[in-house]
Amino acid sequence: MLVTDRIAGRSVQLMATCLCDAFYDDVARATVEVLEHVGCEVEFPEDQTCCGQPAFNGGDWPASRKVVRHTLKVFEGEKPVIVPSGSCAAMAFHGSPLQFEREPDLDQVKALGKRTWELTDFLVNGLGVDSWTGRYHARIALHHSCHGRGTRTGEAMERLLKTIEGVEVVSFSEPEQCCGFGGTFAVTFPHISKSMGQLKIKNMVSADPDVIVSADMSCLMHQAGLAEREGIDFRVRHIAQVLRNAISDS
Amino acid sequence: MKTQPIDRYAKDLDPEVYASIHQTSNRRVLQREGSLFGDYPHANRLRHWAGELKRHTISHIDKYLEQAVTAMESRGVEVHFASEAESARRQILEILKSHKVDRICKSKSMVTEEIDLRRYLEKHGIETWESDLGEFVVQLDDDHPSHIVTPIIHKNRFQIARTFRDHGLGDYTEDPENLTQQARKFLREKYLSSIGTMTGANFVSAESGRIVVVTNEGNSRFGLAGAKVHIAVVGIEKLVPRDEDLALYLNLLARSSTGQHLTIYTEFIVGPRPENQPEGPENMHVIFIDNGRSETLASDCRDALNCIRCGACLNVCPVFRQASGHAYRHTYPGPIGAVLAPNLVGKEGFAELADLPKASSLCGACNEVCPVDIPIPDLLLRLRNRGKEEGAPGSKIASPPMGAWATLASSPTAWKMALKGGHLMNVIPHGMIPVPALRTWLEDRTLPDWQGGSFRRWLRNRKQK
Known part of the structure; x- marks a missing residue:
């Protein structure tokens, strides 16, 4: 899934993701502030909606392609598109090309994929940022979301976190196991999704972290939602929030 | 509401069986990692x-x-x-x-x-x-x-x-x-x-x-x-x-x-x-x-034939671990089974097993451990698309319909209205919202407060300053 030769640069477009648009406004704000901190000029195309992944994963490819075609129009141009989500980024450079294999506009889909980046991957591998300033005093359990497999997101997150004063990344067992969100999977297989999530939570909580950090709010929404129902103390932060808060504490 | 057979199977699974599977598969994951990367970085x-x-x-x-x-x-x-x-x-x-x-x-x-x-x-x-x-x-x-x-x-x-x-x-x-x-x-x-x-x-x-x-x-x-x-x-x-x-x-x-x-x-x-x-x-x-192999060879799932039957994708698969191999109703269970089985049974048998490709969070762990690098999640996705195209009942069970969402997500005006309208969710009791997927979500999880549009407002205010 590794994408090389991608288009970088400091004039960028932000794809905020539907989840941040609807629930996690602060994550989108943090993403803007982090990008500006490293000298990026951030443009937000107002007509953006969603990357199209829910229908793609659900198996309704015509519905998904309709949304992807809208997204193609919204993110016209040559600028890198930055997403605070490994999952939506992977949709752009891996999922969408798969469902457009036999479509006439495959090339445009691939072109958008080539300039779409998950935030920390962009910082480290697109801009060459290799350390982060500031302080963030916390034991962090890092949830490597599954769409980061085969990409450089996990490595990028760890690299940046390691350089922040006060951060301690704790390890926990079965780290390769999915938390069970999986988009529509969470409601199509509710029992399995819940059980996977509870196991993940148990493994992470055993390491006694102060906060669970990930590059994907979708996984965190599922985990935090389960934990809250069970009355488990489970604080989650998006990696963008950690980076932003570290700067403001410097 | 109708539930997916594999989800039902997992729900009824004997805790003793679950424990046996979890213990062995987890050990195998660690042993694989050690023996493979220990010798071949x-x-x-x-x-x-x-x-x-x-x-x-x-x-x-x-x-x-x-x-x-x-x-x-x-x-x-x-x-x-x-x-x-x-x-x-x-x-x-x-x-x-x-x-x-x-x-x-x-x-x-x-x-x-x-x-x-x-x-x-x-x-x-x-x-x-x-x-x-x-x-x-x-x-x-x-x-x-x-x-x-x-x-x-x-x-x-x-x-x-x-x-x-x-x-x-x-x-x-x-x-x-x-x-x-x-x-x-x-x-x-x-x-x-x-x-x-x-x-x-x-x-x-x-x-x-x-x-x-x-x-x-x-x-x-x-x-x-x-x-x-x-x-x-x-x-x-x-x-x-x-x-x-x-x-x-x-x-x-x-x-x-x-x-x-x-x-x-x-x-x-x-x-x-x-x-x-x-x-x-x-x-x-x-x-x-x-x-059924020739038919699989002619399909867009031909990569599944590369499988050398090592079972690594089963061991690492969180769904297999929760449900057990028997949940898959075929000789070949787990992620590779969910691709192989609906193909090997041929055109006539597909509908009967069309739910199998749905039984995955698409986490990709199967592809990551596969010794012949089969893109299992991609193949599962193709089969989901096929299930939908052929109208196979098994692929429909408990799957939220996507038509309305696609219309909403391809119209910026409708999308912005929905961002505003969503605030109702913070006011009315969730139990009264007639969306089955949302109800299922809320059975085991809470939902964060709706903040629709507030990031966009923040951006606009910043520009004006």
Whole structure:
């Protein structure tokens, strides 16, 4: 899934993701502030909606392609598109090309994929940022979301976190196991999704972290939602929030 | 509301079965990691190479199959082809009858499970014994294997102890070593009194026609030692081009499946006993089985045929761990099974298994551990699309409809209105919102407060400053 030769640069477009648009406004704000901190000029195309992944994963490819075609129009141009989500980024450079294999506009889909980046991957591998300033005093359990497999997101997150004063990344067992969100999977297989999530939570909580950090709010929404129902103390932060808060504490 | 069969199966799964599976699969994941990356820091390159080579082989399967058959026949192997299960079963029965074999010991072979051979032979008067310990337990329990490599991953030793006692294998014991001794004693007699033996094949070299069988118990070798007739049942996808390619695959197979550097026994069988060889079967038959493979080859899931049956994707799969192999209702369970099964059953059988590709969070762990780098999640997605296109009921169960969402998400005006309208969710009780998917979500999870549009407002305010 590794994408090389991608288009970088400091004039960028932000794809905020539907989840941040609807629930996690602060994550989108943090993403803007982090990008500006490293000298990026951030443009937000107002007509953006969603990357199209829910229908793609659900198996309704015509519905998904309709949304992807809208997204193609919204993110016209040559600028890198930055997403605070490994999952939506992977949709752009891996999922969408798969469902457009036999479509006439495959090339445009691939072109958008080539300039779409998950935030920390962009910082480290697109801009060459290799350390982060500031302080963030916390034991962090890092949830490597599954769409980061085969990409450089996990490595990028760890690299940046390691350089922040006060951060301690704790390890926990079965780290390769999915938390069970999986988009529509969470409601199509509710029992399995819940059980996977509870196991993940148990493994992470055993390491006694102060906060669970990930590059994907979708996984965190599922985990935090389960934990809250069970009355488990489970604080989650998006990696963008950690980076932003570290700067403001410097 | 209707629920997915695999989700239901997982919900009703015996906690003891869950514990057995979780313990073994988790251990296997760690053993694989240690043995593979411990010896080969760049193991991923090996996986990619092995995948490319297998992809090449499958794309030229007609050529390699012909090459293998020519090599086999030149050494006196009788080669047979079966396009589907019934033809394979019938031909095998005929071979056994022509050699007057009425009892056989067979080593472990998934393709014989696929064609349900043991039950068929027994029905037709051939006493058939599974000589792999796990498969032997499966046979005594009249069960089915729930894992490709570890057939009784769903059982613990206490259950096995009861089975052995009930079948009169010896005094009740829970000690694994004593249990193994009981099985050994029982099977020895069967070995010594049968003139026929059966194996599968892990690989077939097209270059030499050599078939390769790996075991950890030596049961295939033991069976071969005394038998006059050897029947090897082989899926056509087992080919590799050259003998030297076996080094790559044997190294990857053992590490990926059991975390061993190599399985304890590796047989290289090149044909029946030549005149100057003191022992070994005088007759060797190879049955090449298609049974849906050609159809899979012609589909957009052909990469699934690269599978070397290591079981690594099962071990690492969180859904397999929750549901068990039996939940998949087919010989091949887990992620690769969810691709293989709906393909192998052919066009008519697809609808019946169209729910299988849905049973995945698409986490990609299966692809990450696959020794031949099969893009399993991509194949699952293609099958989901196919299920939707063909209107297969199994793929529809509990799946939120996407039409309205797609309309909303391709109209910026409607989207912005929805961002505002969503605030109602913060006011009205969630139980009153008539969206089934949301209700399912809320049964086990809370939902964060709706903040629709607030990021956009923040951006606008900033610009104005």
